[in-house]
Every structure is written in structure tokens, then in C-alpha cells.
């Protein structure tokens with residue numbers, strides 16, 4: 001699972017497919033709220049805001 005900024009979505013998808021050999025689901029963190037989990041504020045690969053969850 002990756003939390004990434006908009007620029008790193010493609011990279012996250014590539015890594016996910018490499019790792020799990022399956023297509024990921026993309027969740028927009030700005031329009032989704034989680035009752036039991038707080039997503040990280042920052043992208044996994046840069047200091048940009050995490051906007052998309054790849055899982």
C-alpha cells in the first residue's frame with residue numbers, strides 16, 4: 001500500500017504491479033474519510049501532500 005502525491009501515482013502503480021502482480025485500487029484521500037485509520041500527510045517518495053492511496 002502506498003500513499004502518494006499526484007506526481008507519484010504512476011510510480012506507485014508500477015511498484016504495486018511489480019510487487020503484487022495485480023492492478024491496484026486507487027483511493028482519493030481528499031474525498032475519502034477513514035473511521036479507523038489516519039492516512040499519512042506526506043507522499044511516500046517526496047514531501048508533497050499524499051493525495052492518492054494505492055492498494
Ligand SMILES: [Zn+2]
Nearest residue numbers: 005008043046
Ligand atoms: Zn510524491
